[in-house]
Amino acid sequence: MVGGGEGAFIGAVHRIASRIDDKFTFVAGALSATAEKARRSAAALGLDPARSYGSYEEMAESEKARDDGIEAVAIVTPNHMHFPVAKTFLDAGFHVICDKPMTTTLSEARQLAEIAARSGKVFVLTHNYTGYPMIRQARAMVANGDLGRIRVVVAEYAQDWLATRAEDGGSKQAGWRVDPQKAGAGGAIGDIGTHAHNLACYVTGLKVEKLAADLSSFVSGRRLDDDASMLLRFAARDGTAAKGMLWASQVAVGNENRLTLRVYGETGGLEWAQEEPNRLWYTPLGEPKRLLTRGGAGATAAAAAASRIPAGHPEGYLEGFATIYSEAAELIRAAAAGRAPPEGIALPTIEDGVAGLAFVEACVKSAKEGGAWVAL
Amino acid sequence: MVGGGEGAFIGAVHRIASRIDDKFTFVAGALSATAEKARRSAAALGLDPARSYGSYEEMAESEKARDDGIEAVAIVTPNHMHFPVAKTFLDAGFHVICDKPMTTTLSEARQLAEIAARSGKVFVLTHNYTGYPMIRQARAMVANGDLGRIRVVVAEYAQDWLATRAEDGGSKQAGWRVDPQKAGAGGAIGDIGTHAHNLACYVTGLKVEKLAADLSSFVSGRRLDDDASMLLRFAARDGTAAKGMLWASQVAVGNENRLTLRVYGETGGLEWAQEEPNRLWYTPLGEPKRLLTRGGAGATAAAAAASRIPAGHPEGYLEGFATIYSEAAELIRAAAAGRAPPEGIALPTIEDGVAGLAFVEACVKSAKEGGAWVAL
Amino acid sequence: MVGGGEGAFIGAVHRIASRIDDKFTFVAGALSATAEKARRSAAALGLDPARSYGSYEEMAESEKARDDGIEAVAIVTPNHMHFPVAKTFLDAGFHVICDKPMTTTLSEARQLAEIAARSGKVFVLTHNYTGYPMIRQARAMVANGDLGRIRVVVAEYAQDWLATRAEDGGSKQAGWRVDPQKAGAGGAIGDIGTHAHNLACYVTGLKVEKLAADLSSFVSGRRLDDDASMLLRFAARDGTAAKGMLWASQVAVGNENRLTLRVYGETGGLEWAQEEPNRLWYTPLGEPKRLLTRGGAGATAAAAAASRIPAGHPEGYLEGFATIYSEAAELIRAAAAGRAPPEGIALPTIEDGVAGLAFVEACVKSAKEGGAWVAL
Amino acid sequence: MVGGGEGAFIGAVHRIASRIDDKFTFVAGALSATAEKARRSAAALGLDPARSYGSYEEMAESEKARDDGIEAVAIVTPNHMHFPVAKTFLDAGFHVICDKPMTTTLSEARQLAEIAARSGKVFVLTHNYTGYPMIRQARAMVANGDLGRIRVVVAEYAQDWLATRAEDGGSKQAGWRVDPQKAGAGGAIGDIGTHAHNLACYVTGLKVEKLAADLSSFVSGRRLDDDASMLLRFAARDGTAAKGMLWASQVAVGNENRLTLRVYGETGGLEWAQEEPNRLWYTPLGEPKRLLTRGGAGATAAAAAASRIPAGHPEGYLEGFATIYSEAAELIRAAAAGRAPPEGIALPTIEDGVAGLAFVEACVKSAKEGGAWVAL
Structure with a gap:
């Protein structure tokens, strides 16, 4: 380490x-x-x-x-x-x-x-949120066509720990995150916006084609953004170009780590929140909303593969993160043995990492141009 | 009538x-x-x-x-x-x-x-949602400075009843709403976006200065927008220019009438959802989140004035609407009697109506210009 | 009046x-x-x-x-x-x-x-809670066999407005409710316990056969119960004798008007809370939990008949109460005209009123006998 | 192992x-x-x-x-x-x-x-639920007098995995749990009722003095209880004898692992649910309900000591269990070194284990006597 x-x-x-x-x-x-x-x-x-x-x-x-x-x-x-x-x-x-x-x-x-x-x-x-079982399930459901063609994606990541100058209090974590030398050109967009962006793409299989971003540094003296809102246009697929909104804020008082993802397609909708990670809300068009739970009656193989314990026994952030490590171990040992990687591995890739930086740079560019639309 | x-x-x-x-x-x-x-x-x-x-x-x-x-x-x-x-x-x-x-x-x-x-x-x-007691309270709290200077406003109005061609099924309500001759230039933005816009301004006392809007007509053959996402910039006040996001959709499968408002200021945050209208979530900076209820311990005079029955006995959409009528009666009778209107009336005004149309036209203009920023 | x-x-x-x-x-x-x-x-x-x-x-x-x-x-x-x-x-x-x-x-x-x-x-x-659309739906679902034979019923009615001596503050409503001369032998059991009892029976169609009750007067000097907990045994039906629990409290700090009903049968479960009356949670055995809403995709004719406005536009306490009055009008006008009452009326009857008093007296008797089981 | x-x-x-x-x-x-x-x-x-x-x-x-x-x-x-x-x-x-x-x-x-x-x-x-941070906090708050004298405790543990004859399907876990030779005299009461009993006592510091229990075996052919409801009387403390209700069911369709605890005292109320373990609802008498979160603004030292990661990053069942192991290690190493155990350890004791069996035997006895009150 x-x-x-x-x-x-x-x-x-x-x-x-x-x-x-x-x-x-x-x-x-x-x-x-x-x-x-x-x-x-x-x-x-x-x-x-x-x-x-x-x-x-x-x-x-x-x-x-x-x-x-x-x-x-x-x-x-x-x-x-x-x-x-x-x-x-x-x-x-x-x-x-x-x-x-x-x-x-x-x-x-x-x-x-x-x-x-x-x-x-x-x-x-380690885009660790991709390790959550119900995120795996959401991805599998989209891939399976349960939502039909995707129309709208809303990704949010709201926190409040930087609502004041936490960096003045000697917080090591706040300190480097607001320093362009250490964090890069993105503040909230780099720290948490990349997670939201990654999750939106990971679940839907879509790529952001262009975006228009409004970046703010609300806290006096802060050099990097602490709040970012943006509109997204995804590359078309199956004849439909999905759109989206993304909001990443570290000054939204009352939010601890409120990463949420909502995906709406022609024939269904999915809603998920990181603070209740064992639940996935699924509405098939024209039917009542269903509460899918990790390990519950509506759980898929994708969710099961990333689970350790039965339904109703909450797994959390550390278990989602552990799934990344477990799959990393499988990849590494397959590579060492010259074997093909086992099926079902669904780790974020280095291309996702590149896409993340493309996202950050597009946000910064858009903001510099007054919130104009910028291609990724 | x-x-x-x-x-x-x-x-x-x-x-x-x-x-x-x-x-x-x-x-x-x-x-x-x-x-x-x-x-x-x-x-x-x-x-x-x-x-x-x-x-x-x-x-x-x-x-x-x-x-x-x-x-x-x-x-x-x-x-x-x-x-x-x-x-x-x-x-x-x-x-x-x-x-x-x-x-x-x-x-x-x-x-x-x-x-x-x-x-x-x-x-x-009849921007009826302004009649809800907890909206009255939210407005009074913002005016009272409980949130400090406002930074971010997120307003959403998500429905799904137009996710398919409801207009083909003989629904009178769907029929005129998707017809530009009867509805005007705005589909979702006119029908529900104006509510979200009005509510955001009503509660915060802010005015939208410019916006960048992405309007879509997802359902095949539909001439008006059925989904609208946008970034907002509010006119500055007290040296801070608040920003916002607004989403109005009638194709978000799994949403019935999900109008929500979230307001974040320097010293507090408020969150409200129309489908649970008797509740208002309030987080003072650095303190636990509190559940304020209509008639409960944290209710203000503004909420009480718009309430009929005790806490825990839910009032709903019709009661919020009735408050508009009650206040209209007070205004009308004061006018008829040549009296000044009674204190505490907080009805939407004709200027709000003008602002609503300015909002719709700005959305349409922005969309025509590829989502460019447009002043209201 | x-x-x-x-x-x-x-x-x-x-x-x-x-x-x-x-x-x-x-x-x-x-x-x-x-x-x-x-x-x-x-x-x-x-x-x-x-x-x-x-x-x-x-x-x-x-x-x-x-x-x-x-x-x-x-x-x-x-x-x-x-x-x-x-x-x-x-x-x-x-x-x-x-x-x-x-x-x-x-x-x-x-x-x-x-x-x-x-x-x-x-x-x-006016057991007004029977007027809520989702209560009507729950009753229809049980009658339709959607839950199979009923096993367990849990009814709760928790408030906190009598957690202190509200009766000393000049509250007219508190005053008579704690006075045996005006309220009768039951405090919380008469005032709210009868609602919970009525609702449990109304929805399930079952009758309480015997109960064991523990009544308390927690607030010093109070002569009637302000908290009542009890076990219930229902009369057998279809070979199964359902059981239940009922809790009525007016001293449960943090509860405004928390009337809830949960019904579990062999093949399904239902859960409902008065403070979110437009929702009914339904789990068919072995399937994901579903959120049924008033007016939504899973609503039945029974719910629709007691509704005025579309899904997502919350109806509340007053509308549920209004349904009682509307049906009363129908009964009265049918009676006046010598017509049979229209179909679909589902009002509480005078027999329900008798059952309510039998319930109160059984509670008081059981409590006097140290919580022994008492037949109704 | x-x-x-x-x-x-x-x-x-x-x-x-x-x-x-x-x-x-x-x-x-x-x-x-x-x-x-x-x-x-x-x-x-x-x-x-x-x-x-x-x-x-x-x-x-x-x-x-x-x-x-x-x-x-x-x-x-x-x-x-x-x-x-x-x-x-x-x-x-x-x-x-x-x-x-x-x-x-x-x-x-x-x-x-x-x-x-x-x-x-x-x-x-390993009464593992005592390892949850917000349970530690609840216990500390009660001990600190934040709720005043306790009046009412409601503990529930509802599951549905034994709603049908899971034991016939070759489930090893179901098999021994319904077998008196392996499970003991208690079915649901032993398996999950003991958790609810333990948690109620652990948080409040109270002891059950007597109880009246209604045990059922709803599933045909099952020899042990699969549903248990009971009234509790706690030993008096500070002049008040708290009362309670406890429900343990393995046939409540729609419940996965719904262990909940509600504690109401003279000056406050607490509500907690195992499926959302990072949250604790606290209502001080006459004030709005507050959402206390693990690591959040309202978290106490007791919660922090049992936490690993910041607020909003959910810890789950395994982390709560891990706290038991960590404290066990501390106890064991202190014992091995002849040191006094470190402060702050709050593990269930062997006396709690004895109390658990006394609870089970009292339930069985009460049920045999038709639900009569039985002393522990």
């Missing part, structure tokens, strides 16, 4: 997620860019001091030299380090599991995609 | 709403443009045959001639008749209660505003 | 409910036992002073003597007056619409049933 | 739960009473074959003999094996983590409590 030391949020999430299905063991890390902090974090986590590194370059080199070197690296740093760290480890011959957004620029994202392709290694992007 | 005969929806609503608080009696009508149908409808409703008219012109003339002529007329026809009927009755010296949208064009709306002003008569526009 | 003067709650409800469907006009009243208050209340309501009476006896006599005397009387007094007033008006030849509980004792209830039967007049008991 | 082989549910849960916080490693097991099945299960789980045992007695003996023997055993067998296995391992000097109900009889439970006390070893009962 690179990153994820003291004060971090997502590092701990990755560590738990990687343990849940017992497919990975955490054995080495460069947990902070500050050597002392890296050491302290490693000790707190019970890491072998010999495998706690002061820098990611050292880690790549040393682990490569070991017979029992790591199988894959998890990159959980602020955004600006994703690219150099991923490149280093891919070049060194390791599989990579990387947090999103994949890089800070579209150009880097495209380079990384090439590097990964050349390396022959597995690259997994 | 003009309009509201057999097969209509909103006419019956007006009749019930006018009765609930016992301020009006239904005594005369031109219930249909078809004389026979008007007669039949009047008979079914127990109207005195002598006061069931074959045309609105005849009604205005005859009622004017009676000593016991009507006090006010309710106009519940398809949109295209609002203007001529309202003009006729205002000219004849009657107060007018008129359904929305006020007219079919902005030009007509402006003319009507002048006619009404000149007439000295009361003109009430 | 007898009762319903200043400070009352249910009188105003009856007046609105009787107006909504335009079947009755309020023309005469003995609005208070205090003559001066009766006069003042009548004036406030615009009643003809000649038909505002100082006592119910006077009203019965005078109205009987008029050619344009009342058609029916609505009795909305505290409980202890229901019997004498109903008897007086039935004896005088009037139809009666009476609030619940029907009387204060089972003995009176039985007498009243006899008097009503002898009179040949219509007697309607 | 003893139990938890192929086809089991709770064994996998324990294994994941023990991993989440990285405090335990799964190293040995007697996973099935059938040796071949035990071996196959161990292989599937990657267990060292040398430490996969054919019987629990062999496992206790062998592990005791190893230098690197297990630290603690998790017992996840059907109920009837809890006692002999726990006894064996306690006697062999191991700490024990045991599923509920603790034994099949009260007599065994009392013996086991003695054995555990004598052993000096840690005994942890």
Whole structure:
């Protein structure tokens, strides 16, 4: 693991997620860019001091030299380090599991995609919300034609933790997220908008063709957007061009982590909210709305494959994340064995990572042009 | 009453709403443009045959001639008749209660505003959702500064009854709503978008300055929009320019009459849904979300003034509508008596009606220009 | 109307409910036992002073003597007056619409049933919750066998307005409800428990055979129960004896008017809550839960018959109450015309009123015997 | 681990739960009473074959003999094996983590409590729902007096998976649960009623003094109860004797795992549902209802201590269970080191296990006596 030391949020999430299905063991890390902090974090986590590194370059080199070197690296740093760290480890011959957004620029994202392709290694992007069973089910239902041709997609990701200057309070997580040097050109759009964008595309199988975005920095002195609203046009499919709306806000007081997705097609509608992830509302045209639950009577094979326990026993954020890790393990071991990847794997791809950066750059460009429509 | 005969929806609503608080009696009508149908409808409703008219012109003339002529007329026809009927009755010296949208064009709306002003008569526009107690409360809370400066407004109005060609099935209500001759230039935006727009402005006290709209006609052969998504910019106030999103759809499968409003300010957030109208969710910045209920511990005077029964006994659509009628009665009787209108009246005004048509025309213009930003 | 003067709650409800469907006009009243208050209340309501009476006896006599005397009387007094007033008006030849509980004792209830039967007049008991469309639908679904044989019924009616000594604050409504002289032997069980009991029986068609009740008076100094919990056994039907639980509380902090009903049978389950009355949750065995809505795709004829406006436009408490009045009008006019009552009427009967008092007396008896099982 | 082989549910849960916080490693097991099945299960789980045992007695003996023997055993067998296995391992000097109900009889439970006390070893009962953060918070709020003296407790645990004869379909889990030889004298009351009972007591700190229970076996041929409803009386505290209702059903069609707890006191009310575990509804007397969330503005130290990730990122059933394991580790390591257990541990105790069996036996006795009140 690179990153994820003291004060971090997502590092701990990755560590738990990687343990849940017992497919990975955490054995080495460069947990902070500050050597002392890296050491302290490693000790707190019970890491072998010999495998706690002061820098990611050292880690790549040393682990490569070991017979029992790591199988894959998890990159959980602020955004600006994703690219150099991923490149280093891919070049060194390791599989990579990387947090999103994949890089800070579209150009880097495209380079990384090439590097990964050349390396022959597995690259997994942790758009973790794609690991939720009912998201898997929604995707399968759309693919199966249960909604008919898609007309409208509404994706929202509303939070309120940046409604005031949290970055002044010493929050490490707020600090880098509002700093263009570390976060990239996108604030809310990079941090959470990419999740909403990814989820909309992941579930519907559609691609955003163009968008018109209105980005705001409501909190005084903030350099990156903390609220983004936009209109979307998807590439046509089967003769229908779906449209959409996307809203990503970190100043919407009263919202904790309100990622929601609504998809409406000619013959059905689906509605899902991340804060109640075990539920999926499905309305077949002209029939009553149905509550589909993870493991319940209306659950599909896609949902079951991403589930651990019976209906009514809520799985949560960590289990959805764990599914990403489990499937990463399957991909990695298939690759190592020269086998084709097992069926049913539905991980976000490196192309999704590129699309995410294209999305961010289009948003920024549209905003600079006064909210004009911009092609992706 | 003009309009509201057999097969209509909103006419019956007006009749019930006018009765609930016992301020009006239904005594005369031109219930249909078809004389026979008007007669039949009047008979079914127990109207005195002598006061069931074959045309609105005849009604205005005859009622004017009676000593016991009507006090006010309710106009519940398809949109295209609002203007001529309202003009006729205002000219004849009657107060007018008129359904929305006020007219079919902005030009007509402006003319009507002048006619009404000149007439000295009361003109009430039945943007009925403003009659809901928790909407009154939301408005009072915003005005009171409970949310601080407003940043983001999200208004949605989602239905699904036009997801297929309901207009082919002989539905009178669907028929005129999809016909530009009768509905005007707006389909969903005129029929329901104007409600969402009005509600957003009514609660926040803000005005839309410009918008970028994406209008679609998803159902094959439909000439007016059945889905509209748009970005909004409000005129600045107190140094902050709020932004917003508005979505009006009649093809969102699984939505019956899902009008919702979310308002986020610097120090608080409010969330309301028309299908659960007795509830208002309020989050003061940094505190837990609170469920404010009509008549409950957190209800304000504004909510109480628009309520009839205690908390937990749900009031609904008809009661909200009835509040419009009750306040109309107060305005009319104050006007008749030469008194100032009583305090606390918070009815939509004729200016709101003009703003509604400006909204529709801006949407249509933006859509024609490929979703460009258009000033209102 | 007898009762319903200043400070009352249910009188105003009856007046609105009787107006909504335009079947009755309020023309005469003995609005208070205090003559001066009766006069003042009548004036406030615009009643003809000649038909505002100082006592119910006077009203019965005078109205009987008029050619344009009342058609029916609505009795909305505290409980202890229901019997004498109903008897007086039935004896005088009037139809009666009476609030619940029907009387204060089972003995009176039985007498009243006899008097009503002898009179040949219509007697309607306003167990108003039976007027909700989705309750009508639930009843029709059970009768239709959609749930199979019923196993378990859970009825709850939770409020919190008596969690403290509201009766000390001068609340007229609290005052008589906690006074055994006026309310009868039941506090919460009489006031709201009878509603829950009635609803459980109304929907399922079952009768309570025996019960074990635990009655409490939590608020210091209160003489009647303010919280009642009990186990129920229903009379067997089709070889299965359903069981149930009933909870009626007026001290459950956080509950406004939380009347809920859940019914589970061999092949399906239904769940309904009065505070969201337009929704009925239905789970067919082995299938996903469905949200049935008033007017929606899953609505039945029984729900439609009790509805006024389309799905998604919430009807509320007053509309449910209005359905009672509309059906009362139909019964009364059929009786007056010597016609059979129209089909589809599903009003609570005087037998339901007797059953309500049997329920109250069984609760009180069980509680006196330490919560022992008592037959009804 | 003893139990938890192929086809089991709770064994996998324990294994994941023990991993989440990285405090335990799964190293040995007697996973099935059938040796071949035990071996196959161990292989599937990657267990060292040398430490996969054919019987629990062999496992206790062998592990005791190893230098690197297990630290603690998790017992996840059907109920009837809890006692002999726990006894064996306690006697062999191991700490024990045991599923509920603790034994099949009260007599065994009392013996086991003695054995555990004598052993000096840690005994942890996995009433896992006590590990939910908002349950911890509810308990802390009651202890802190936020609700005042408790008046009414309503605990429900509704499922529907035994609404038909699931035991005939070869479901291993259904099979033993309906078999008195393996489950004990309680069906639904033992399997889920004990959870509801435990949770009610855990949160309120109250003890059930007596109860009146109505047990049913609705499904034809079933020997144990599949539905249990009961009235509760708690031992008085601070001069008030709280009362309660408890319902445990496995035939309530439409309920997956609907464990809910509602607690009403003199000055506040709390409401919680297991299927939305990150939320706790709190109403202070006379104020609006508040939505307290795990990690949100209203979360207490007690909730935070049992949490891993920020508000809005749902933790679920497995995380609640993991908290039990984490605290077990803390207890065990404190015991091993001769230290006092750390503060803040709030695990269910062996006394809770005894209380659970007393509850089951009281239910059975009451039912046999026709639902009479029975002291615990």
